[in-house]
Amino acid sequence: MTTVYKPIEFVVDGLLAQGLYILAGAPKVGKSWLALDMCLSIAKGEKVLDQETTQGTALYLCLEDSYVRIQNRLYEITDEPTERLHFVIMSESIGSGLEEQIKNFKKEHSDLKVVFIDTLQMIRESTDNGYGSDYKELSILKCLADKLEIAIVAVHHTRKCSDSDPFNMISGSTGLSGCVDxxxxxxETKRGSRNAKLYCVGRDIENQEINLVFENxxxxxxxxxxxxxADFFSFAVHDFMLERNYFKGSATELAIMLSKxxxxxxxxxxxxxxLMKHAYELQSYxxxxxxxxxxxxxxxxxKYDKSSDTGDGKNLMPEAVKYTDPAVTEMSSEGSEKPLNTLFEGDYGNQKDKNSADPVRKATVPVCNSTDPVQGEKICEVRWTTLDEIxxxxxxxxxxxxxxxxIEVPPFKS
Incomplete structure (x- = not known):
C-alpha cells in the first residue's frame, strides 16, 4: 500500500473526474444545454456550476442534433467559441468502431479531457435492456475512459414514472448505474419552471443535491x-526540506515542525x-x-532532490496563510469579520482556571503571533480553552x- 499512483484528476472540481458518468433527465429538460455548457467551460478553463475546471480539449458527440442547431446554441451562451471544443453529429456504435474513433481523436489531441455522448441510445448496438447487456456495453466505455485517463459522460433519459430515489428513474436496468463511476x-421541480435540482453520486465525488435555475x-x-x-501540505513539506535535504525522525517530530x-x-x-495522499505531487517537488x-x-x-524540483528550489508557501473557520467568526465594530483565534486577545479576566474540571472536552486554538528570531518563521502558540469559555x-x-x-442584550442565565 505504499506504491505511489497518479491521483485521479477532476475535470470539474468535486463533480466530474476521470471515468464514466451518466447525465440523465427527462426529454427536453435541458440536459443538452448543461452538456454543452460543461464542454465549453472545460475547453476554455472557466467555471461551470460555480466549480473550477481543468482546461483541455472537449469532444461533444451531439448525435441528435445538426451543426446548425449546435452553432445556434453555442452562440447563445458565448460570443467567443474556442478551438479546443469539437463537435461530431455522426459516429459508430459501441463495439463497432466508436472506441477506435475516440482513441484516434485522443492521439490527435493529447490534452483531451472530456467526451460527451448525447445520447447513449444512439451508440448502443443491443436492444436488450437487461442487467447483463447494460453492464457489458457500458463497461467498454468505462475501460476506454480509464485507459485514456479522460472523463466520458453519456447523456441519457429518465423514466416517466417518478421515484423518491432519483437514480432509480434512470432508464434501463441497474446495470447502467452499477457500471458507471x-x-x-x-x-425539474415543475415541468417548464426552469428550476431544477441536479442529483449527483459517484465513487470519487460526494453525494450532492444542487439547486439550479435556467437563465440566459x-x-x-x-x-x-x-x-x-486551500491545501498547502505539499508546499509545507517542500519548504521544510529545502534547508535540510534529508530528514529522519518520528511522525511526532515531523508533525511539530510542519505545524509551525x-x-x-x-x-x-x-x-x-x-504523505501518501500527496506523494505524487511531492515527487514533482x-x-x-x-x-x-x-x-x-x-x-x-x-529526501529532497533539487534537480527534480519543479518549484526551482524556491519557497512555495504563501507569505500570509490564514486558517479561519468561516462558521465561527465575530463582527468587529468596523463591521468586518474577525477569526475565532482573535477573540481572546486582550481581556482574560473572566476565563476559568485552566486546571478546573470541565465536562466539555477542551479545544485547541492555534494563534500565530510571534516570530522565530533565528529563522524568521511564525511560531504557533497553542492556547487551551473550553467550549463554554469560547x-x-x-x-x-x-x-x-x-x-x-x-442595543442592550442582557447576559444569559446559566
Missing part, C-alpha cells in the same frame, strides 16, 4: 457555494496518510519519503458591540 440526474441559456447554481480550505509552517496543528497519526520500523519505532525518512467570551464581545450601537 458516477451518475447525475437533472430533475445556462443552468446556474442557486445555492451558496462553500469555499474549500502551516500555522495549524498537524496530528502525528495523520502524517503518513497525508523533488521530495520522496519512506516509512519503516527502527528499534521498534516507526520512522519517517524524507461561547461566553463570544457572547460578551457581541453584547459589547451591540451596546456601542445602543
Amino acid at each position: 458516477g451518475s447525475m440526474v437533472l430533475v 441559456s445556462r443552468w446556474k447554481v442557486v445555492d451558496e457555494v462553500t469555499a474549500k480550505e 509552517i502551516l500555522c495549524k496543528e498537524i496530528f502525528a497519526n495523520h502524517i503518513k496518510k497525508e 523533488g521530495v520522496t519519503f519512506k516509512s519503516r520500523r527502527s528499534n521498534g519505532q516507526r520512522v519517517i525518512i524524507l 461561547l461566553n467570551e463570544s457572547a460578551r464581545k457581541i453584547r459589547s458591540t451591540l451596546a456601542s450601537q445602543g
